Structures are given as C-alpha cells and as structure tokens.
Amino acid sequence: MSAVTLTGRIDRALEFRGTPQLSRQARQLRTEVREFLTEQRAAGRFVPSCDAWLCGHSAAFSHAVAERGWLGMTWPAKYGGHERSELERFVVTEEMLAAGAPVGAHWGTERQLGPNILKYGTEEMKQRLLPEFAKGAIQISAGMSEPSSGSDLASLRTRAVKVDGGWTVTGHKIWTSHAHRSDLIVVLCRTGDDDAKPRDAISQLIVDLKAPGITVTPIRLISGEHHFNEVIFDGVFVPDDMVLGDVGKGWEQVGAELTLERSGPDRFLSTFPLLAAYGEACQSGTADEISEYGRLVARMWPLRVLSIGIVNRLAEGSDAGLAAALVKDLGTRLEQEIPEVARLSATAQADGETRRLLEQAIVAAPGFTLRGGTSEVLRNIVARSLAKSCP
Amino acid sequence: MPLIADAGALLVEAVTAAVRDAAVSDRDVDFDRRLWDDLVKIGVPTLTVAEHLGGQGGTLPDAVAAVQAAHRYPINVPIADVAIVSAAAANRLALSVNGGLTIVVPGAPATNDGALTIRGSVDLVPWARHADRLIVLANADDGTPGYVEIAREEVTVVEGHNLADEPRDTVTFDGLAATTGVAIEQAVHDVRSWGALARSIQIAGALTAVLELTVLHATTREQFGQPLTGFQAVQHHLAAMAGEVVSAKAAVDLAVQLIGDDPTMLEVAAAVAKVRTGAAANESARLAHQVHGAIGFTRDHTLQQYTRRLWSWRDEYGNEREWSERLGRLVPGDQLWQTMTSVP
Numbered sequence: 001m002s003a004v005t006l007t008g009r010i011d012r013a014l015e016f017r018g019t020p021q022l023s024r025q026a027r028q029l030r031t032e033v034r035e036f037l038t039e040q041r042a043a044g045r046f047v048p049s050c051d052a053w054l055c056g057h058s059a060a061f062s063h064a065v066a067e068r069g070w071l072g073m074t075w076p077a078k079y080g081g082h083e084r085s086e087l088e089r090f091v092v093t094e095e096m097l098a099a100g101a102p103v104g105a106h107w108g109t110e111r112q113l114g115p116n117i118l119k120y121g122t123e124e125m126k127q128r129l130l131p132e133f134a135k136g137a138i139q140i141s142a143g144m145s146e147p148s149s150g151s152d153l154a155s156l157r158t159r160a161v162k163v164d165g166g167w168t169v170t171g172h173k174i175w176t177s178h179a180h181r182s183d184l185i186v187v188l189c190r191t192g193d194d195d196a197k198p199r200d201a202i203s204q205l206i207v208d209l210k211a212p213g214i215t216v217t218p219i220r221l222i223s224g225e226h227h228f229n230e231v232i233f234d235g236v237f238v239p240d241d242m243v244l245g246d247v248g249k250g251w252e253q254v255g256a257e258l259t260l261e262r263s264g265p266d267r268f269l270s271t272f273p274l275l276a277a278y279g280e281a282c283q284s285g286t287a288d289e290i291s292e293y294g295r296l297v298a299r300m301w302p303l304r305v306l307s308i309g310i311v312n313r314l315a316e317g318s319d320a321g322l323a324a325a326l327v328k329d330l331g332t333r334l335e336q337e338i339p340e341v342a343r344l345s346a347t348a349q350a351d352g353e354t355r356r357l358l359e360q361a362i363v364a365a366p367g368f369t370l371r372g373g374t375s376e377v378l379r380n381i382v383a384r385s386l387a388k389s390c391p
Numbered sequence: 392m393p394l395i396a397d398a399g400a401l402l403v404e405a406v407t408a409a410v411r412d413a414a415v416s417d418r419d420v421d422f423d424r425r426l427w428d429d430l431v432k433i434g435v436p437t438l439t440v441a442e443h444l445g446g447q448g449g450t451l452p453d454a455v456a457a458v459q460a461a462h463r464y465p466i467n468v469p470i471a472d473v474a475i476v477s478a479a480a481a482n483r484l485a486l487s488v489n490g491g492l493t494i495v496v497p498g499a500p501a502t503n504d505g506a507l508t509i510r511g512s513v514d515l516v517p518w519a520r521h522a523d524r525l526i527v528l529a530n531a532d533d534g535t536p537g538y539v540e541i542a543r544e545e546v547t548v549v550e551g552h553n554l555a556d557e558p559r560d561t562v563t564f565d566g567l568a569a570t571t572g573v574a575i576e577q578a579v580h581d582v583r584s585w586g587a588l589a590r591s592i593q594i595a596g597a598l599t600a601v602l603e604l605t606v607l608h609a610t611t612r613e614q615f616g617q618p619l620t621g622f623q624a625v626q627h628h629l630a631a632m633a634g635e636v637v638s639a640k641a642a643v644d645l646a647v648q649l650i651g652d653d654p655t656m657l658e659v660a661a662a663v664a665k666v667r668t669g670a671a672a673n674e675s676a677r678l679a680h681q682v683h684g685a686i687g688f689t690r691d692h693t694l695q696q697y698t699r700r701l702w703s704w705r706d707e708y709g710n711e712r713e714w715s716e717r718l719g720r721l722v723p724g725d726q727l728w729q730t731m732t733s734v735p
Binding site: 005006007008009010011014016018019021022030094098272275276277278279280281282283287290291292293294295297298299300301302303304305306308309326329330376378379380382383384386387389390 | 623731
C-alpha cells in the first residue's frame with residue numbers, strides 16, 4: 001500500500017481566518033440594527049423580501065439607514081464616513097439581508113463603488129463624492145457588461161477618446177442595476193489600442209447620468225420588475241477630473257471591486273427570508289420536511305463563518321479572490337436550492353407568507369448563479385488557484 | 392506551568408509529526424500501537440479531561456485541532472473516540488483516567504427492576520477489542536439511564552469491522568449492575584452528540600488530504616496531451632470539492648465555537664457538523680474517485696484508504712438524515728437567525 005505524502009499547501013491556500021468573538025460594540029450594534037428594522041417594519045416602511053438587495057429599492061429607507069450612520073461605515077471621517085470596523089459593517093449588512101430589507105438603492109454604491117473611489121480616487125473626487133454617498137444622497141451605478149461582453153468582460157468595446165479637457169465616451173452597457181435612478185455611472189471602457197492587453201488598455205470613467213448623449217432603456221426581468229438597464233453612450237463628454245484612478249489601470253482596479261462584489265453575505269442570504277419562513281411553517285409538517293429544512297440550515301450556517309473569514313482577510317489586506325469565488329459559488333447554489341426544497345414541502349406551501357416568499361425566490365433564482373460572475377467562471381478561478389498550489 | 396504562546400499549534404505540529412511518521416513507516420496493522428503510544432506521550436487522548444480526574448485540563452479547540460490534524464493521514468488508532476467521546480464521558484461522569492485506553496459503549500440494553508442491570512449486546516462498538524476499560528452507557532426499557540465502568544475482560548467481544556476495516560466489535564454484557572442518577576441522564580443523552588462531533592472532525596481532517604491528493608493527481612496525470620486540469624469538467628470537480636472541504640472545516644469550527652460559547656448547544660453543534668461533513672464526505676469521495684479515474688479505484692492506491700473511511704464515518708453516530716431532522720426541530724425558522732448569529 002503506497003504511503004501518503006502531504007504538503008499542506010492547499011490547506012494554507014484555502015485557510016479561512018476565523019473570528020473568536022465579535023466585539024462588544026459589534027454586538028451592541030446588532031441590537032441597534034434589529035431595533036431599527038423592527039421599527040421600520042412596524043411603520044410599514046418595508047415588507048421582507050427575497051433578493052431585496054437588488055429588488056428592494058427605497059430611497060427613503062436608504063436615507064434612514066444613512067441617518068443612523070450605517071452607510072460608509074468604514075470610511076474615514078474626513079470623507080463623511082464613520083471609521084468603524086469591517087466586522088461592524090458586516091453585522092449591519094447581514095442583519096439587513098436576513099430581514100429582507102430594501103437596501104437596493106445604496107447597495108452597489110456602498111459595497112463596491114464607494115470603496116473603489118476611496119481606494120483609487122483623487123483627493124478632490126473623494127471629498128466631493130464620498131460624503132454624498134454616505135448620506136445616501138447620491139447613487140452610483142456600475143457600467144461593466146456589454147451585449148457582447150459578459151463573462152468575457154475584457155472584450156468590451158465601449159471606447160473613450162481623448163479630447164481637450166477630458167474624454168468622449170461611445171458605447172453600449174447592459175445589466176446596469178438602477179441606472180435609471182442613479183446619479184452617476186462608473187464606465188469600464190477601452191482607452192488604449194484595440195490590440196493592446198486589457199490590463200493596459202482599459203480605464204474607469206465616472207459619467208454623470210444627466211450628461212447629454214446618454215440613453216437609458218429598461219430591461220424587464222421575468223418577474224416583470226425593472227432594475228436593470230441598457231445604457232447607450234453617444235459621444236458623452238467626461239471631464240479629466242472624473243477619471244477614476246489611472247488611465248489604463250481600469251482592469252486592475254475593477255478586479256479589487258469584483259472581489260468586494262462577490263465576497264459578502266448577499267451571496268448566500270438572498271433567499272434567507274424564505275428559509276426562515278419555511279423553517280417555521282414546516283414544524284407542523286412531516287419528519288422529511290423538517291429534515292430538508294435542517295439540511296439547508298447545515299449548508300448555510302458554515303457559509304456565514306466563511307464569509308466572516310473573508311472580511312478578516314480583506315481587513316488585513318490579504319487577497320480574498322479565491323475565498324470570495326468559493327463562497328459565492330457555494331452560496332448562490334444554496335440560494336437556488338432553498339426554493340427548490342421549500343417548494344416540495346406541502347406544509348410550507350400552505351402557509352401564505354412562505355408561498356409569497358417562495359414565488360419571489362423562484363423567479364429570481366436563475367440570476368443568482370449568473371450575476372457578479374457566473375459559477376462556471378468562478379470554478380475556473382478556484383481550480384486555477386488549486387492547481388497553482390501544487391508543486 | 393509556563394504559558395506557551397500557541398500551545399495548540401505546537402500540539403498540532405507534534406501530532407502531525409507522529410502521524411506522518413506512522414504513514415511513512417507503512418505499518419499495516421489494525422491497531423498502530425506505536426502511534427498510540429506517541430499520541431499518549433504528546434497528551435492527546437486525555438487532553439480535555441479535567442486535571443483532578445487525571446487529564447490535562449486542556450481545551451476542546453486544541454483537542455479538535457489535534458484530532459483533525461491526525462486524520463489527514465489514514466491512521467489506525469482510536470484517537471477521535473478517546474480524545475472526544477471518552478474524554479467527555481469521563482468529565483461528565485467524574486471518572487478518573489489512569490492511562491490505558493478507555494472506550495465508550497453507547498446504547499447498551501438494560502432492565503430496571505429496582506436496580507438497573509445491563510444485559511445483552513451492542514454492535515459496532517469502535518475499537519472495543521483493544522480497550523483496557525469500557526464506559527458502558529445504558530438505557531433501560533423504561534427509559535432510565537445508567538452507566539458502569541469496567542475492565543474489558545468483564546465482557547465478551549466478537550470482532551467486526553466497518554468498511555474501512557476499522558474495529559467495530561459486538562460487545563455482550565451478562566448482567567452488569569449500573570449506576571443511575573440525574574447526573575447520568577445528560578451524559579447518556581450527550582454521547583451521540585460527542586460521537587457525531589468526533590466523526591465530523593475525522594471527516595474534516597481526511598477531506599483536506601483527499602483534496603490535496605486529487606489536485607495532485609489532476610495536475611500530474613496527462614491525457615490527450617495535457618494534464619487533467621486542462622479540462623473544464625475536471626476543473627469544476629476540483630472547485631466543487633474545494634467548496635465541500637472548506638464548508639466541512641467551517642462546520643467543525645462552528646461546532647466547537649458554539650459549544651465553547653454555550654455547552655447546552657452541544658446537540659445543535661453536533662447536528663450542524665455531522666450533516667455538513669456527511670454531505671461533504673459523500674460529494675468529495677465521489678468526485679475524488681471520478682477525477683482519479685480507474686487507478687484510484689484499486690486496493691493498491693492510497694485514495695481508498697481515505698474514501699472507505701469517509702464512507703464509514705458518515706454513517707456512524709447518526710447520518711445526515713437523522714441529524715438534519717434533529718437540527719430542523721432544534722432550530723425552528725423563527726429562531727434561526729438569532730441562533731446563527733450567536734457565535735461569533
């Protein structure tokens with residue numbers, strides 16, 4: 001029998017740093033957020049929904065959240081932030097997601113676009129924009145995908161041409177969440193030669209959605225809802241001071257942004273309201289129904305642990321691309337599985353609240369494993385990392 | 392006793408050296424006495440037993456880390472059963488440990504006519520034939536729990552095995568007087584949880600090795616002019632396996648944290664761990680064999696030393712069906728978020 005030799009390299013590549021205990025401040029914060037959410041619900045400001053971080057768009061709710069100091073939580077105070085820890089921000093976001101609260105109006109801005117401006121923006125840009133984000137006063141969308149460039153984002157064709165004092169942008173973006181109700185859009189575009197490598201030829205330009213030459217057309221999902229748009233740019237002028245970071249460095253900049261987009265608890269909590277409702281309704285049901293619920297709980301609970309591990313990695317400046325890809329792959333598949341399982345429970349389906357959430361989840365489900373990086377792409381990323389860890 | 396900066400890490404290092412030694416020496420025995428003695432010297436079997444009972448008074452996280460590290464190799468010693476299950480029983484029942492190998496026998500049949508008498512057989516007792524002493528936990532037909540601690544010689548043992556050829560023996564009792572009492576009820580109830588936790592830890596340890604072996608195979612084996620990792624279907628299998636492995640480890644970490652934070656959460660903790668590691672064992676064993684191809688399916692190959700263990704451990708101390716129902720009842724939906732956010 002051949003003896004085994006292990007190196008442990010893969011273990012180290014996959015290590016998730018745990019957190020022994022959240023701080024007293026973080027636990028106190030959780031209580032405050034729960035009280036806030038209870039008040040908001042009682043006042044009729046929202047009804048819990050699945051996928052609320054995309055579909056639940058409420059400027060009023062986002063303002064209320066901002067007023068509590070829960071937007072831009074980790075940003076420096078000089079930019080309107082509140083200088084709290086990443087884990088404290090995590091507590092706020094997971095509470096809102098679990099409650100199915102309508103955080104959609106500020107989600108993209110707060111989760112990734114604001115942080116990217118904090119990282120790459122000029123001092124002037126940061127002073128001008130970040131406080132407005134933290135107040136919930138301005139929203140910004142992400143213009144990345146194009147009709148011919150989805151997973152293969154580097155093949156994008158939207159082009160920015162240098163002119164006096166700035167750039168003119170021409171092109172066609174698709175799947176831009178909330179562009180129809182945002183103020184700005186970060187456009188990933190080609191500034192270098194067509195045959196140059198993406199990592200040298202792509203830039204991020206922040207475009208005013210009220211500028212002339214922009215057409216925003218709704219995309220309706222199978223739920224009938226309008227959250228996504230096509231945005232056409234026809235020679236739109238963008239001043240030099242609205243270039244985000246360095247010209248030609250857009251690809252590298254968006255990489256960090258994508259990790260933030262992929263790494264949060266929104267990647268496994270989208271159908272949590274349904275899981276909780278199913279878990280309550282099925283208690284009067286069969287042993288099998290309860291067992292199926294328990295099986296889903298056992299899948300979800302460790303994902304929270306892994307998600308916290310990612311927060312720790314990001315907070316200490318470590319690369320979290322592999323971890324984020326893994327957790328998003330696991331989490332989004334689970335988000336889909338929850339309605340698949342709940343549907344089969346007759347006891348759960350007999351409960352009005354569960355059925356309402358189930359219907360939301362069913363029509364939203366196909367998107368989970370597509371948005372923010374398809375599962376197929378994520379798995380390629382993971383496999384490449386694993387192979388690299390081998391001698 | 393001087394404070395060591397990271398006693399847990401040193402423990403894992405020592406255990407890893409011992410099990411690696413055993414693996415390299417390729418001792419083809421059903422009980423690796425030398426490895427057992429090494430682990431006794433390091434102090435793992437009685438790590439969490441209270442000092443006044445003869446143990447080291449160490450922490451559960453340290454014991455779990457040591458046991459998990461040990462199971463990265465296909466070892467032939469009852470370290471999980473002793474360090475997790477027997478240790479918990481000893482603490483709960485205030486039994487002194489005096490060196491030697493003590494195995495817990497759960498679910499022994501008993502009758503209650505004034506006094507509790509253990510009579511009958513228990514199947515699939517792990518490692519019974521190698522035990523020096525047995526802690527026998529019984530439930531009478533009227534539900535009264537009881538226990539007795541005895542020498543191995545006082546019972547009859549018929550040898551048996553699980554799929555991994557690990558000793559799983561039938562122990563027969565011929566009228567043993569058992570002690571009853573309120574304190575015993577919890578111990579008897581909890582043993583299934585401790586056992587489930589032990590198997591979860593073993594699975595998590597083995598899975599890290601299975602993943603490493605599989606990735607190694609996929610990067611070195613070539614077909615159609617490229618390593619297997621060149622094929623997307625194989626890449627996706629590896630990624631799926633990595634997801635299962637990190638989830639299994641996170642589930643064990645979570646269980647340990649839950650128990651440390653609130654000992655009454657033992658059953659919930661065991662349930663999450665056993666359901667998640669069981670599912671991970673299923674998926675990973677299947678994918679590992681798929682990626683390894685035919686060569687991995689032979690008795691000569693290393694892989695089956697792991698997969699036969701995974702196939703055995705996932706069904707011991709209750710499988711996913713039993714524990715997922717238990718979890719579903721223990722944490723109904725209206726308590727789910729509260730419970731999920733209890734730690735950290």
